[in-house]
Amino acid sequence: MTRTSDRSRRFRLTLAGLAAAALVAAGCTLPAFAPRTDADGEAAAPGTAPTWRACPEVAEELVGRTAPGIRYECARIRVPRNWGGGAGATAGPGAGETFEIALLRARSTKQRDRIGSLVINPGGPGGSGVDTAVYLSFGPAFGGLPTAVTDRFDIVGFDPRGVARSSPVKCISDADLDASFGYDPDPESQRAFAGFVALSQRIGRGCGDRYGDQLPLYGTEQAARDMDAVRAAVGDDKLTYLGYSYGTLLGATYAQLYPQRVRALVLDGAVDPKQGVIAGSESQAKGFERAFDNFTRWCAANAGRCPIGPDARAAVTSAIDKARVSPVRGDDGRDATAGWIFYAVVSSLYTESGWQELARAVDRLEGGDPTEVFRLADAYAGREEEGRYSNLFDANLAVNCADEEERPSRERIRQLQSQWREKYPLFGPALAVGMLSCTEWPGGRDPYPTGRADGAPPIVVVGTTGDPATPYEQTSCITAAVDAYLIDLTVPREGLRCPAR
Template identity: 75%
Template sequence: MVPRPGRRSRLPRPRKVHPVVRTSARRFAPAVLLLASTFLAAGCTLPAFAPRTEAQPAGPPGTAPTWQACPEVAEELVGRTAPGMRYECTRITVPRNWADGATATSGPGAGETFEIALLRARSMNQRDRIGSLLINPGGPGGSGVDTAVYLSFPAAVGGLPASVTDHFDIVGFDPRGVARSSPVECISDANLDASFGYDPDPESQQSFDGFVELNQRIGRECGDRYGDQLALYSTEQAAHDIEAIRAAVGDEKVTYLGYSYGTLLGATYAQLHPERVRALVLDGAIDPRLDLVASAESQAMGFERAFDNFALWCSTNPDRCPIAPAARDAVTSAIDKARVSPVLGDDGREATPGWIFYAVVSSLYTEVGWEQLAQAIEELEDGDATEVFRLADAYAGREPDGTYSNLFDANLAVNCADEEEKPSWEQIRQLQSQWREQYPLFGPALAVGMLACTEWPGGRDPYPTGPADGAPPILVVGTTGDPATPYEQTPALAEMLGVGRVLTWEGEGHTAYPQTACINAAVDAYLVDLTVPAEGKRCPPQ
């Protein structure tokens, strides 16, 4: 089930953006995860997504929305509202199919609509308002409504700097098919459990065939429910929705902050509406030109590199890493033992290789997760799977009662609608063996993860991959130790857009803003004053 941050990678982040059935997740994003980790460190408890509260009913497409106060979203999500912030919610109506200028009279979704949920956080200290800052946390499947709440809190606990909130409304939106926005829901909790718990490297033919059958079952269930409408959850359709949001909030041009998959969505918007771009920050960049296989391999390489960085940290910090000095051996051994004799968790689940694998994945999204991973593997060796399940469930968005949000449903629907080509079982099986040699811990899982889209029904709607001619400079931010969207994709996206300017953080984890003073200063100056960082600007580790 490795989800993908972007259009193809199937390993999204650990916080509730669940990737389902393993597709490579080029878009995994976990900026929200990073924010959740920050809040958790500060002593707050954050569920992955806020309950879906009722908002003002949406009007017909093109009508101005009516906003209503909704502090309960922050209260239910975080336990309180951010000091000095007001929250308002609304919904807008958009065509299901934007083909032919939103006047399609035939084909999937013709004449039908989706509702898009929005939340606006406005500082009571706001002055010299510039406009709205639209937020997308990635996934695909992440809730922008939730993320806007997180980012509305003070910078000291992981929110946006006051220099930004003083000038912008923070506007989060749940993209079509996600959370509160006409959610796509077709994968059962049982199938999600089976997918996350499945051996990440099904080596025998029987085990591989079992995973094929699981993906076929999921594809059948979703196809039976949505049919050819599945193609309408594509990134290009969602990018058209951003234009409708821009008009609804009354901004002449878009100012946008997108993480991970959100960089793909933002880049697509910039190609479709370059004249409507004011400023775009694309953090945790995805190279849209990579096909499914290349994207999955890139992510396998990124996670292997991140794990090597974790292992090096372990060897140099044995007082904080109980599995030092051989962290890789310890993790590999834990997975191998689980194939024969998995540890039983308190809830009756077995800590199978899949759950251990996702605990590892979850921990690599942030450097703060490294110590938690080491502790979890040590405790597993002692017969206690509590920490392994806690980490894996955080990634999967699994609640204590065994239910899931629709994160992975949306993740698959978007990723597979975007994918023009899909590899065959035979090609995937060959790559599984090949990548086992090159990327031993993550390669096989990312190879077999591609089965999700191979078995996915519905049509395809690939997004454009070209320059954003006519757009102003676009800031593309990359982290050198990013596992989910490897740094190499950052300059590639900037080059493709033609107007991209690269900002580099020499740090660890997935995405960079707002985490360090250097990154914050550069991004804030760009958002507020449109000051573009110097060519080749690099920021040191924390």
């Protein structure tokens, strides 16, 4: 697993927790999902212990090998589709039915003085905790967890309901996903805007026709209740949890629902549970614009490594403008439209190692070769070479729209598109237009609870000062503080600040 491989790049993006997409207002980049096989076995009924089986093939599929000294085991459990009435409920959507939740446990052969399980979620929503548990098992040399943690905890990942291997929601066609990612990120004319409205309506109808009144069951509160079933399945009296990006919202919701069952929660790259969709989208637009400014400054100072310098913003803007008129066609028959270029940019802004890749991709596009643009954009979208997509964005849309109380009108979105174009010229319009996805969504709403988690022990929240979305730069200072909290329940001093690496 090297820095230059697609697997490694996708791993980095997973842990970074990408959090913006014009398709769904908030999304993330995940590695390719390992296929579910019949060997996963029968799912344990609600309230019963699962049967664990060895599953090294998951790591081999994702990474090409298993981590040294790590054993992988998989299991499946059943949970009520609708926790409102509990298992066997007789009223409401999904009454008496169940979802299957896929689990993976990574256990070090050097484990001593075991504390319990560390349950993890990578964010999204739509991210695979099974995949992420595999990646985190490879240790700090690959951006994974410190051995101080893996020596004391099983690392347990689960795919939330509707995600990857857990009764996946799938209702968006590959063609519509291609259309969404390829669409102009700033449809300025009324005709272009109406076209994106129509695309959002078509996607919404397809999901509504398939899932009907059960769409709200994919929301965060239901998934947080599933986490308590995961806690019970791994045999822990209390939950120890690490959540990234959207995973922080899932963890905070769990603490609201089950404060007495929390042992330790680390919420890394915290999402504000009370922030509405408009405020959240503008915050991301501002963050991405700032990250892009950092990229352009790097280009100006590193001319030998940035072929589109010294004015990288002008080069990227020019490439997008040209693509609106005469897009370059790739070897697979796709046109490198403004949308695909935009997502290549988004895909590259989370780590400095991505900046040189972006500069090279835009430079080659100018020379008539869109290969690198498509590679970057496809990594973000989770698009395979054959044009197939995972269910990442289906699940993302279902969860976000179930959670969201605020659904701005088309007229309001159109106003924000214009206003944010002035404030955040590259990213503002896309983040505004992205809100159409939930505006045109047919499903009902199931907002999660917010407020203080009264009765819970201290919870560690890691904030960000420089990334475009939510993740915090890993530093030894943060690692030491989090390790001490997870292992010994030593709470970091209030207001602790750590320098960037």
